[in-house]
Structure formats: structure tokens, C-alpha cells
Amino acid sequence: MSRKEFTQISRVARELEQCMKCGFCAYVCPVYQEEKTEASLARGKNELVKLLVSGELEINRELADRLYKCTGCMTCTTNCPARAEIPRIVVAARADIAGEMGMRFPYGLIYRQVLAKRGVMGLALAVASRLQGVLMPRTSGTLRHMPDFVSAFGKGRRIPSVARKFLRRQVPEVTPAAGRRTLRVGYFSGCMNEFVSPEIGRRTIGLLARRGVEVVFPRAQGCCGAAVFLGAGDFETARKMADRNAAAFEGLDYVVTDCATCACALTEYAHFLADTPEREEAYARFSGKVRHVASFLVDVLGAADFRAPALLDGKKVTWHDPCHLNRHLGVREQPRRILESLDGVRYVEMPEADRCCGMGGQFNLLHYELSMKIAKRKSESIEAADADIVVTACPGCQLQLADSASRLDKPQRVMSLMDVIE
Amino acid sequence: MLKPEIIHRLQEIVGKDDVLSAREDLATYSYDGTTNWTGTPEVVVLPRTTEQISEIMKLATRHHIAVTPRGAGTNISGGSVPTRGGIVLCTVKMNRVLDINKTNLTAMVEPGVVLQDFNNMLAKENLFYPPDPQSFLGCTMGGTIAENSGGPLCVKYGVTKHYVLGLEVVLPSGYVMKVGGSTVKNRTGYDLVPLFTGSEGTLGVITRITLRLIPRPAARRTLMAIFDDMTLAGAVVSSILGAGIVPAKIEFVDNFVIRRIEEKMKIGLPVDAKTMLLIDVDGSEAAVESEAERILELLKEGGARIARRAKDETEAALYWKARSAGFAAIYSAARTVIAEDVTVPRDRLSEYIQRLDEISRKSGFPIVLIGHAGDGNIHPSVSTDSTDKEDLERLEDTLTAIFEMALELGGTLSGEHGIGLEKKRLLSRALDPMAIDAMRKIKAIFDPDNIMNPDKIWENA
Structure with missing residues (x-):
């Protein structure tokens, strides 16, 4: 077969040579731990991409299936003696695959037509929320990242209710700081908080304002694009999203989000999506201002004192590290410091707190049973910690933990970090 | 190509999910932990019981199909690379204690x-x-x-x-x-x-x-020593063993590795040092204490610039982490890196180190030293960035020179990695011909049709 141009893979070509095939990733890869096949392992995926580049394999469904079987948790990289960033190679390969094959129905349609356009998405979800009670039992506290919302229908998942009133209709464009204004930040809501749990967004905005921060909620912001470029490899659509988000937050001191996945995706714009010097510059400037709220509160504001709402009084809480927050952004200690500072709440560390929950966005949709197997091990960790509440800071993890808790009939409640501090 | 009925029979034996035959799966069973040995199987089976393996072997024997057994494929000899297509029999799903x-x-x-x-x-x-x-x-x-x-x-x-x-x-x-x-x-x-x-x-x-x-030993101490001369470090290892002390580990890293570790981890190693020795002693609390003391004395007497004990478990863990990162540092430093596995008697270590240095100078290839000094198994890694055919041939010659030197010192071709494909061209020079003949005959007793991991260990097998 003729040598093809692999635009995105060629950008990480050096990285491809990093893997020395030692196979140590086997011990930590959550997917391999369940599957036990080489193609499920980082080392195997690296080899597949190398063979694609050398022309020994071609882009087809079989190859795509294997490269999509990665949650992107980055545990392999963290433990790799050569620090090979194979999950990034996988994302690049997905982009080249998507470029050639297009995206699998219905994802392509959803990403291009729904996600990229917030108005359409709002409308679709509004309709969905009306139909939800009719089509399936209304439950609470489960489902991922809106991007995958529509396609989740009909797969037997517990899906949370879509909010009656979206966040942008609940909060003003500018929330003034209480007292003297120290900073002026933009709040990036993410799809989950915009459409499903606007109360979290309200809490975050309120908390920031009470701490002397003026919070702007730019109406022009859209989806972060995580599912679109990190998940599906549709870089073209994601660039439109990135352009819009970067423009929407111009002139603000920081961009703060309470979604780990959004925070990660927003900081990855320059790495994956910059195809021109202008974009490189704009994305880098934008990404440099992005902070997850846990890091913003602790590192930027230097906050050390937090209060828990009354319903947490006397409760034992544990923390689940979202991969996007911990390994991707290096935010590990901050949420723990926040939880440990809560009066009347006991913090316990669970074993393997940083192990991937198995969500991985689209991964959960494509490989639901496998995703649930990975979640089961997380559930055992939670059980070992014997906590009343599992706290995390990623709507994706939150959905996964709640879904697996309900499947396995576990008593633990799953809450967002922003639910437990005031 | 294996006939479809063979694949079908394998599926009957282990179940459909545990037979892989897609090209994209087969490609991922074509390598092990070595750099250059590859070979693609025709089918991969992942059995779960002894009975299933017995049935697979009967099938392979009946149809004369080569079988390459493997676990996680982390070996570094080419030993689990299938050379004749056939079946890769992967035992990772039999994982009960x-x-x-x-x-x-x-x-x-x-x-x-x-x-x-x-x-x-x-x-x-x-x-x-x-x-x-x-x-x-x-x-x-x-x-x-x-x-x-x-x-x-x-x-x-x-x-x-x-x-x-x-x-x-x-x-x-x-x-x-x-x-x-x-x-x-x-x-x-x-x-x-x-x-x-x-x-x-x-x-x-x-x-x-x-x-x-x-x-499990009750107590453990980690000692660290820095030398300005590699051969002195080699001599100290011999003197420790000669003093009747057998530490749990004596590991050796050279200047190249020290610099790379320091670059990545910044743990405060002197980057001009020629050698770092890491030594663990374990046993009862009283024994490790007195052995640690005695070793520190010997290190100082032997010319160590620095010799000290890790102050706590955290510091010890840091040293050992640095040591385990050593190989990666070497592998990521050049395009082609070949980690040799020759082993010499422990009383010849300083001579061995000196002669490696000579070989390196003569050949022009950098030779990096890292490994198990305590058992004479310090791996010399030879590396080059060149892809030039002539250079790669010279690299082979250098490896041969290293091997011949080790043999001269009374050493052996492979300490722990095995022969596999990587070292078989040298086997006949490392063993008595009668011993090779006996081994081949043993092989024929158990595997008369030569289907069991063929092409490994011997040339023209």
C-alpha cells in the first residue's frame, strides 16, 4: 500500500520511538488488567501506530477498535521508565483515523451538528428532557459528559435528568465580587453543569464571588471539545470549539472550571489543535489561564479554610482522583487539603485513589461492559475506605461511580467537590 | 497460513474470545522486550487450563505447527518472538495463586x-x-x-x-x-x-x-558510595565479598547513568562521579547494623569519595528508584542500544571494567555500565545513533569482543537474559560441543518434531 500522510501522528513521531517495549505498562493499565491482550496495552497500541505509519497496517475498523480501547488515563506514562506518552499517540492516531474513515454513527453527527453548536444542543436536550420520563425511568445522579448524551439513549444506562432550566438562564453574565475585587475570572461551565447540574455551577460561581473574585460567565462559551478531539479525534470540529472558547475568555485573569475533563481539554488545545502560528499563540495564551477550581482556590487564592454544608456533619469522605485532574494536570494534593480542612468531616484515603474509574468518556459508550469491570475495582477501593461519601471533581467520574454503585448495590453517595464546600 | 479448521479447533478448545487471529492482534504478539527481533504469529491462543494447553499441543503436533509459549513478553532475548508463524500460546490468563x-x-x-x-x-x-x-x-x-x-x-x-x-x-x-x-x-x-x-x-x-x-528478612539498610575511579569500585566489591559479607544487592552505575539520573530526578548525585555503588544488606537488626558498619569501612578504605547509609526508607527508595530508572536512561539515549549480559567471576570485576573501557576506546562506541556487581553481572550497554550498515557490523564485532573478553576472564555469555535469538550465534563458542550435543538430544526426546519454540538457543535448529 502507498505511504499515506498521517498529519497528526507525524507531529508525535518522536514520541513513537520512546517506547522500549519493556511491558511495565501491563501492571498499571486498567484496560489490560481486564483484557490481558497486547493490543489493549500501551506497548501494543504504540506498535500498531508504528505499523500503520510504516504501511504494514492500514486504517480500518479493526485498527480503530483497538485504538479506541484506551481510557486516556495516562497511568502508563506516569509509570513508564522512558516516559512514553502513548495516550497522546493514541489521540493523534484517532485524529488521522477519523480524518480518513469519518466517525462512527451517531458520534459524527452528534459532534458536528449538536456539540459544536450550543443552541442546537440546548434544544436537543430540552426535547430529550421532556421525553426522558416517557422513554425510560427517570433516575438521578448518572451519566457522562453531555457530548455523549444523545448516543447513550437505549444502552441501558442510568441517565440523569436534564435540568429544567439551564445554567445560563440561572446566572448573570457578571457576578460581582463580595467586598474588594482581587481578580476577574471567567467561569467555564462545561456541558454537564450547563445542562444537567446547574446547581454545581451556581455553587462554584457563588463561592468564588464570596472569596473576592468577580466571575464572568461568557455567553459565547461552548463545549470544551474533550469528547470530540481527545475521544473521537475530530480535530477539525474541535478547532472551531477551541477558537470560540479562546475568544470568549479574552481579557480575563483566569479561566476557572469545576470539571476536571474540561480543565484538561482546555489546556490541551495548543498541543493537539494548533495548526497555525495564530492558533498556537491564541491557544497557548488561553490554556495558560485555565485552572481547575481546586487548584485555583488553593494555589491562586491561597485559601485554606473551607466549611462543609450541614448534611456532611459527622460523615466520612474519601477522594477519587480524576485522571484528567491528577495525571494530566498534576492536581493531586489540593482537593485533599480542601477535604481535610472541613470541620466535622472525617477524611479517609482510599487504596488506589488515583486508579482510573473506567469512564474515559466515549470509552464507556463503546465498551460499556469493560468500563464497568474497571469500575468494579474502584468500587472495591471505595468499600475498603469504608466512607459514606466519595468526592470527586469530574462529572464523568461522578457518573461512572454512581452508575457502578447502583449496579453493584453499594451504599456510598457520590458528590462533587463543589457540593461539599461552601 | 493456518487452515481455517485449525483456528476453528482452537476456538473449540479455549472458546472464541481467547483466540486472536485479526492482523491487528497478531501484530502485537510479534515482539518481546528486545529492540530488533520480530516475527508475526498466525494465531494467538490464551488458554485458561492445563487441559486446554494439552489439547492445543496435541493439535499442534498432529499438524506440525510451531508453538511459541509466552507470558507477558517482557523478556530481552528474543525468546518469545515467533519465528515460524504458527501459534503463540500466551499464559497470562492462567493467573491464580x-x-x-x-x-x-x-x-x-x-x-x-x-x-x-x-x-x-x-x-x-x-x-x-x-x-x-x-x-x-x-x-x-x-x-x-x-x-x-x-x-x-x-x-x-x-x-x-x-x-x-x-x-x-x-x-x-x-x-x-x-x-x-x-x-x-x-x-x-x-x-x-x-x-x-x-x-x-x-x-x-x-x-x-x-x-x-x-x-521476609526483618531489617534492611541501603548504603551508597561514590567513586572517582570505576576500577576501584570493582575492586571494593571483591573486597566486601572477600571479607565474608554477602550483601543482598550490590549494584553498579557509571558516570553516564549518574548524569542521566541527576538530569531527570535531581537527587543530588555528584555528576562528575565515575561510579555509584548501591548496596543493600538485610537480615536481623543486629546483623545488618554490624555488616553496614563494616561495609562502610571497606568502602572508605577502598577509595570511595563518599560512603554513607540512606538515612531512612524514603531516601533508600529514592536511590533504588534511580537505579531502576537507569536502564531507561540508557535506552532513551541512542537509536540502537544493546544491553549485553556477560557475567564474570566476581574477583575479576576491576579487570573486566578496565578491559571494557579499552574496548570502548578502540571501537569508538560508548559502553555504559549498569548492573549487578555483586554477582559479576554488570551489563555493558553498547550504543550508537548510526544507521549505517558498516557501523552496525562494527557494533556486532564489538559485542563479540566483549563476549570473548568475558570468556577469557572465566565468565559466561549470559548471566540472566538467556540465549533466545539474541545470543545464539555465540553459543557454540561458550559451550563444550559435547554439552551442546547432549542438549540437542534432550530437546529431541521431549520435542521430536521440533515444534516447541523452534529456532531458539541453537543455530540451525
């Missing part, structure tokens, strides 16, 4: 158990299985038996073969043979256990393993 016996001090495991998982289970029982190949995060027990693996702890505790009491092996005919038992003493006829231990998958498939365990 069947028994840990605290009073007989034994354990029984299936071949797919990962060494680190096994260690974790033993630690809870305060038990210890010393063989510690540095691939412990990936390697499976079956693989470590087949490769007779060793690691840093082997100075004091020996290698895998010193711990294998009994094996269940499926022969190419499909016959399930048991050798050895579960007693420490066993003097019943020829001992076939060490024959299969280190057989590199050429005689049969290991399906069950009985291992000897020891109690």
Missing part, C-alpha cells in the same frame, strides 16, 4: 501470575520470594521459570532455579508431566526441574509451579 503454605514455606502458582502481584501477596504473609528480575511489574511466573531469571538480589539469594521445587509441564505430545515435588530435599533420579527451569520454552509449556519461599 493456588496456594501459599506458611508452614511448609512453599507456594503453588499458575504461570500467568505477575511477579509483583505474587510479591504483594507474600508480603502480607511476611514471606519472601527473592528472584527479582527488573521486569517484575510485567513478567509472569511462567516466564521467569522458563528464563531462569535473576536480578539484584541474586548475590545473596541465588536465581530462580534455586527456588523451584516442582513443575507441571505440558509436553509437545500433549502429555501432562509432573517433575519434582513440594519438598526442599528431593533426591529421586535425575532432577528434571532445573532442566525445564531455564529451558526458554523449548521443551514444553509450564502450567503449574511449586516454589520454595523464605521468611
